[in-house]
Amino acid sequence: MSTLPQTESSPLLEVRDLAVRFQLERPGGLLSRGHDELRAVDGVTLSVRRGETLGLVGESGCGKSTTGRAVLQLLKPSAGTVVFDGQPIHDWWVRKGRRWVWDARLRELRRRMQMIFQDPFASLNPRMTVEAILTEPLRNFGLTGGGDRRRRVQELMATVGMDPRFIRRYPHEFSGGQRQRIGIARALALGPDLIVADEPISALDVSIQAQILNLLARLREELGLTMIFIAHDLAAVRHISDRIAVMYLGRIVEEADAHEIVAAPRHPYTQALISAVPVPDPVQEATRQRTVLSGEVPSPVNPPSGCPFHTRCPLREDRCTRDVPVLREIAPGHRVACHLVE
């Protein structure tokens, strides 16, 4: 785990009340009107310091991937602010006809923030050679030319631990882990400050996951990267993150230092989540206390009133069905959104 750098205190990224809402057409015939609203992200506030790794954890439907994309402006936030290095980048969209597109500043910003995708199969164009894939970003921004580009591409391959001679090959000739390395190389091609890794290891074999985690940690050190690591695997997230934010139904329910959130979770959902993570130690598994939640995650199309977690919370009170809890700092660096934690 890296130590936090002693640099300037202003965060590289500040997100406030971020919301992403989708309008879904209600199915069922010509006469049914109206739309259902899917609140994928429902008011997320977080900040990331330079050089820090923030882990974003949650189960399916919690909105963590959507948050990652909204932060990078790969989709337009419905509400809220995203300030990157002091700039309000959420404002840098322009209307073109009926659609919103990036303005020149957002396009230029691509050089500073990039994403690593989950599916090593779908994230690389099957018809492009590795060289073409890695050259594309360089070409888009007119970086280096001709022979220099090839050298840069080979450098990138070496950086992620791949043999530079393989640049003539196609993605399908590589294993999942190798493809993920190519994806990482691509994200690094423009020299970004911020990397959002969206489930980068979930689709990989266990023995390869460790390799990629090590690679990411090493690159972060060498290149001074700031990272948002999105995953549902709490153990992996804890390994690589400085701080962790736990999401549920589009909101952050708890946020703290990585080791603290696992050692002393305060939110009932976090507690249940941690107790559900299997540990490869039969003695512990036999003796540990489990909080097994009842029911399933409600649909983000019709979120429950009040606290989104109240339908499954073992500690639920009346208040919880009515009032939405606010994310509040209960100890230095430790925030929780729960009525019962004061």
Added chain:
Amino acid sequence: MAVASGGLILLLAVACLVGPPLIAATWGYDEQTQDLAYGPQPPSWKHPFGTDFYGRDLLVRVLSGGRVSLTVGFLAALVAATIGTVYGAVSSYAGGLVDAVMMRAVDVLYALPYMFLVIILVTILGKSLLLVFLALGAVGWLLTARVVRGQVMSLKQQDFVLAAKSLGTPGRDIVFRHLIPNTLGPVIVTFTLTVPSMILQEAFLSFLGLGVQAPRASLGALINDGANQMLVFWWTLVFPGSVMAIMLFALNFLGDGVRDALDPRMRR
């Protein structure tokens, strides 16, 4: 199978190209040389396919007719494929209102009687061979457009497209360098379905007198003539018909093979 078909098509194409001039050089007649006194005769050593009503050697006519048919077929299908691919890809990527309008236009054109349009075009613009296949191609791109649009609809959801966007790749490049190359498989298959279809359409035009003009002929025209006389001069139908049938079969198998060969995943 595909390789055999490819070889066959190649053989046919070469024969059609080289045959007539060769025969002209060797025996001194081409597809238009008439011998009215000789008249229609069944296959013989001198004329392996027989002769037609005007005493013209049928083998030469079939070969040169084959040349015309293949040319028309391929070029028209190529025009159709190109227009259709670009149209479908752009429409699908643009999405929203643009896509809706573009595809409604396709729907309308699809509903119109195809032959009717071709006939009108050819009648207005004249009967040159060039115009024939332009007209065919201009109307035949609709299927490809739909196929490509469907492909692109699912492709554009894939992560590699989002990755390209996030790397600053402009929309035009995404369509032409990412989306279209990944639609090649279905486009090739549609192309090989279109070629025989174009050949047949041209034959129909010939039937109406709008296709290739006599005394030059395409396979379709030859088949037509032959059909009229088949009870009496069976060879005038059998030979052009068989060659046409073989050509169409071979094209289909070839298409499958080309599609498989183009798929980088199948390359081992």
Added chain:
Amino acid sequence: MSDTTTEPSPPGDDAEAVLTIRDLRTFFQTDGHVVKAVDGVSFSVRRGETLGVVGESGSGKSVACLSALRLVPSPPAFHPSGEIRFQGRDLLRLPEREIEALRGNRLAMIFQDPMTSLNPYLRVARQLTEVLEVHQGTTPAAARREAIAMLERVGIPDAGRRIDQYPHQFSGGMRQRVMIAMALLCQPEVLLADEPTTALDVTVQAQILELIAELQASLGTAVVLVTHDLGVVAGTADRVVVMYAGRIVEEGPTGELFANPQHPYTRGLLASMPRIDTPPTGHLEAIAGLPPDLGHLPTGCAFHPRCPLASDRCRREEPPVVAISATHRAACFEVEAGG
């Protein structure tokens, strides 16, 4: 496990074993070469016991289970050797009709992806009652009653109404419960579960694993749980079998295996997993190299290209099975007997 001496009987193979797989080989004939998906695997499972089968992609764990139910399409698969003993018969040699009578009835299987494992066009009721009607000749009315009771037992609320819904109206976890209900309706002796919780959220996974354990306790079913997750195995399995490249590399009771892992692959897996119960270290001890290509396996021990202890012997010869204790064995040259 493969070795050059006579095949010792697998641990647990006594009169209580409900299902015994002996020296199973499942090969696939592809153009050019043969893919050895399962290459000499033996294990057994007793009544009421849970056997964990652990491995990554290419280990052969799924194919082994599918082979037990003869669900591997052959051609292109074939079994050059092997015996699968169940109720005194060899499943590999039974005629298709007899296997069909056993599938879903005495031996059941649940799969990984709850999205695609249920027929989206049929109501759940139909899919459940079909099992009872076909195998036990139950009348439709009685079958429906039993099905509803089973759905309640697996924790589907409002089962009487929901049984008439379609699969897409259930969430992932619910669908998996329906699958479990379907599998256990006839109270089979053996349940094969192929990565049943991999596609589910971790909190739902906990629920499903708890459910399987509960049902197993009351029905006495033998469960073969296939997974890549050592944590799941630690929490649910009585005995563990670790597979790599179509072979078993280590096996033993769960407690022993985790306390004293001997095979370098098992140790590598354990060392490379990030865990929440231990303080994070800076670096994970990752296993080097890539997963095996089953069409082109190396000579000798299949793991040697990635093994930190690989010697010349490992590259040339296949390792023998070494007994670490009466119940714990590993296939490796570098492991000492009784160690």
